[in-house]
Amino acid sequence: GDSVTQMEGPVTLSEEAFLTINCTYTATGYPSLFWYVQYPGEGLQLLLKATKADDKGSNKGFEATYRKETTSFHLEKGSVQVSDSAVYFCALSDQGSGYSTLTFGKGTMLLVSP
Amino acid sequence: GAVVSQHPSWVICKSGTSVKIECRSLDFQATTMFWYRQFPKQSLMLMATSNEGSKATYEQGVEKDKFLINHASLTLSTLTVTSAHPEDSSFYICSATTGELDSYEQYFGPGTRLTVT
Numbered sequence: 001g002d003s004v005t006q007m008e009g010p011v012t013l014s015e016e017a018f019l020t021i022n023c024t025y026t027a028t029g030y031p032s033l034f035w036y037v038q039y040p041g042e043g044l045q046l047l048l049k050a051t052k053a054d055d056k057g058s059n060k061g062f063e064a065t066y067r068k069e070t071t072s073f074h075l076e077k078g079s080v081q082v083s084d085s086a087v088y089f090c091a092l093s094d095q096g097s098g099y100s101t102l103t104f105g106k107g108t109m110l111l112v113s114p
Numbered sequence: 115g116a117v118v119s120q121h122p123s124w125v126i127c128k129s130g131t132s133v134k135i136e137c138r139s140l141d142f143q144a145t146t147m148f149w150y151r152q153f154p155k156q157s158l159m160l161m162a163t164s165n166e167g168s169k170a171t172y173e174q175g176v177e178k179d180k181f182l183i184n185h186a187s188l189t190l191s192t193l194t195v196t197s198a199h200p201e202d203s204s205f206y207i208c209s210a211t212t213g214e215l216d217s218y219e220q221y222f223g224p225g226t227r228l229t230v231t
Contacts, residue, residue, distance in 0.1 A: 044222035
């Protein structure tokens with residue numbers, strides 16, 4: 001079945017450092033890929049997405065490129081802020097029956113210090 | 115827009131009792147709602163998918179008689195944990211989709227922390 005593997009956290013960085021959170025996936029078809037973010041005490045929010053190979057999703061300074069050859073969707077940000085501290089989930093969707101089910105990675109906690 | 119709420123945000127109940135968790139879409143009609151369970155430091159595990167007015171579809175290994183799901187309207191789905199036991203303690207999260215063109219996007223509630231004593 002489908003699966004998502006992402007690096008374990010916590011990832012601890014200083015403000016303005018470069019961020020990479022690795023995510024690889026296994027899927028039988030051609031899934032769409034997502035990054036969700038969960039701030040403390042809040043629900044998951046869609047951060048960015050990519051629906052086909054070589055697509056780059058971007059939002060709030062975060063980027064991720066859908067790499068079919070390496071089955072990866074790594075999340076990057078050039079300069080993190082304290083406000084980026086949250087848990088980040090990589091996920092893929094399996095389209096069908098008019099809606100998609102999501103398969104999530106375990107989540108990676110990011111802690112950014114001033 | 116696309117806000118999903120859950121109630122309660124946390125609940126403590128005694129073993130053997132039942133507890134109901136509500137999931138509401140506040141500003142859109144949700145044709146499909148999902149229920150997830152999340153253990154500490156684990157990923158979200160899909161429990162079931164529900165469509166308004168029809169029976170929920172449960173994932174393999176999820177007891178449908180224990181986790182009762184009712185999607186009574188386009189803005190409300192409920193999860194009832196029946197005869198709860200300590201192993202049911204977990205974080206339960208719901209999500210909803212609009213069923214429109216971008217139907218792959220799910221909007222998540224903030225979650226409900228259930229502790230069974």
